[in-house]
Amino acid sequence: MSIKSAGEITDQAYKQVLAELLYQLGDDDFVLSFRGSEWLGLCPHIEEDVAFSSITQNTMGHATMYYKLLEELGEGTADELAHARPKEERKNAVILEEKNGEGGYMDEPRYDWAFTVVRNYFYEAAKKVRLDSLKQSSYSPLANVAKSIGREQYFHLKHWEVWFTQLLSSTPEAAERMNIQVERIWQDFGDVLSLGPSGEKMTEFKLIGGEKTLAEQWIKQVEAAFKAAGAVMPEGAPGSISGNGRKGFHTGDLTQALDTLGEVYNLDRAAAW
Secondary structure: OOOEOHHHOOOHHHHHHHHHHHHHHHHHHHHHHHHHHOOOOOOOOHHHHHHHHHHHHHHHHHHHHHHHHHHHOOOOOHHHHHHOOOHHHOOOOHHHHOOOEEEEOOEEEEEOHHHHHHHHHHHHHHHHHHHHHHOOOOEHHHHHHHHHHHHHHHHHHHHHHHHHHHHHOOOHHHHHHHHHHHHHHHOOOHHHHOOOOOHHHHHHOOOOOOHHHHHHHHHHHHHHHHHHOOOOOOOOOOOOOOOOHHHOOOOHHHHHHHHHHOOOHHHOOOOOO
16 A cells, blocks of 8 residues: 555545544544543642643644544535534544543532543553554555654653552552542543454555554553552453444533533634634
């Protein structure tokens, strides 16, 4: 498979599978960046508030880059792809759309920092593995985007890795809370590692590495973090007990996220903001 640019795609099957991958990548970053934004002003300390806000802003920017690639393929404008698609068309992993905890941002938020740390660390580790593979993608615009994102994502991963290892090796209470969330998220993280129904085609077209290989690389990376914290990693492969978002399965949490994210845009879709 030769390296392709947007204007060189003549194979409709290639284009369809490429779009499927881009939707997964964009939707994952899009919804998780929203959950990150809900921590603004609620983080454990002011320095973390600033750092997490920066990471969240970067992640939303990454989603935009993927949506722009989809726009170049004729899938619609980036704004439409981000805000106008119904829940059933979203391809993000279900664990990424889950609320941060009980309550709402404007109504007694009782968010779980351990859940956020584990989810973000696991996700950034998976994102690194994907980006490393995407840098060799047969679609040159995607390979270029992966290289650009990777420069920022390196620091995102390090940030959450520090939180992950420190809390796991901290006080008994902190370690207990973290281990509860590790077990919880592990049961659903297989969704993030999935490439969906078109995964084999993505690999065949050399858009990204094989799902099994990427998952093994992720396991190896997070295993090192567990060892650094003196903690025990769960046995077995991560599951997908809440369903597979790559196949269009989602929860009411995504409805709430999309309603909030698209509130201004949907007031007047023709307006120029």
